[in-house]
Amino acid sequence: MPFRTLDQAGDLKSKRVLVRVDLNVPMQDGKVSDDTRLRAVVATVEALRAKGARVILLAHFDRPKGKPVPSMSLKPVVEPLAKVLGVPVAFAEDCVGPAAEAAVANLQDGDVLLLENVRFHPGEEKNDAGFADQLAKLGDVYVDDAFSAAHRAHASTEALAKRLPAYAGLSMQRELEALDKALGAPVRPVLGIVGGSKVSSKLDLLKNLVTRLDRLAIGGGMANTFLYAQGFEVGASYCEKDLKATALEIMQLAKDNNCELLLPIDVVVSERMEPNAPHFTRELDAVDDDERILDAGPKTVERLNAAMDSSATLIWNGPLGVFEVPPFDTATVDAARHAAKLAKAGKLVAVAGGGDTVSALNHAGVVEDFSFVSTAGGAFLEWMEGKTLPGVAALEV
The missing domain is CATH 3.40.50.1260 (Phosphoglycerate kinase, N-terminal domain)
Known part of the structure; x- marks a missing residue:
């Protein structure tokens, strides 16, 4: 294929892998009403865990327009995502800065962490270099598994891929093929x-x-x-x-x-x-x-x-x-x-x-x-x- 795939990523044991996923799921009364997009994440997360990676999920939810909006937090997604994955999922109250760095530092091999909504920061949709640098600090490798966001030149979909070794996740690969x-x-x-x-x-x-x-x-x-x-x-x-x-x-x-x-x-x-x-x-x-x-x-x-x-x-x-x-x-x-x-x-x-x-x-x-x-x-x-x-x-x- 003309793009880099996970099987080319080499040894990922103990590596911090930032994975861009699509968790923009429909919600009703504060609960996920359709878990299709959650299930799409499973194959890539399982493959990375099997390699001993520390999996850090990046995602957006709704359109908070660059500022924290409590009703657009990814926190309600944690429990249904853990259920679909069959493993615990930790949550960081931010996607960059001290809260994110501390959560990443706590990870062991095979652990899964979800960071807060990347669109809570204006730098995400502006594809801001400084914001992409902050995200890149959290990982050693980047995997994009969100084809649905691939038409956006945002920090977590484009700029970040230029700062770390970057690969297509299994869902992304399947879609492109x-x-x-x-x-x-x-x-x-x-x-x-x-x-x-x-x-x-x-x-x-x-x-x-x-x-x-x-x-x-x-x-x-x-x-x-x-x-x-x-x-x-x-x-x-x-x-x-x-x-x-x-x-x-x-x-x-x-x-x-x-x-x-x-x-x-x-x-x-x-x-x-x-x-x-x-x-x-x-x-x-x-x-x-x-x-x-x-x-x-x-x-x-x-x-x-x-x-x-x-x-x-x-x-x-x-x-x-x-x-x-x-x-x-x-x-x-x-x-x-x-x-x-x-x-x-x-x-x-x-x-x-x-x-x-x-x-x-x-x-x-x-x-x-x-x-x-x-x-x-x-x-x-x-x-x-x-x-x-x-x-x-x-x-x-």
């Missing part, structure tokens, strides 16, 4: 699915993908903008009509790069976006003025599934309809289950990511069957846009 299989050096043909409501929020993404994929299916509200650009009436649907020229430009770019665009060929409409509201399947030229396009139609899904059948790699970001409101989840669920079936049979490398996408795949019950599902929203999107991620670049050989 999966993404390389999807877009870096994929087995072709490669099919992309991009959904969601706004073309405006995914312009860079669409422009990058049409130059790199063999086929790109566009769904969700953003498909309405493309249909409108082609001259179809979209009724009362959400549509960025001012982006007509941009949509046409993307269509031309796809043509120039031999990327086949798969736009809806039929749609599901309703006058109301409510659960089980009366709904109808329409041809593209038959949408009434008071109807809203809320999902892709059955012929569109059938064509998309056939495209998956003839592809070797799939990369997916965004739902095909308003999946949170049944029955407008039908297209997303049908397509997701078809992709999962192919992936499980070893016929398709299926990689997906982005917040809404993960929710949609969970809703379809197929997350476990995809080849890889990234929970890193912003970082996954910027990687798909072809942008350099500072936290990854800092680990490159």
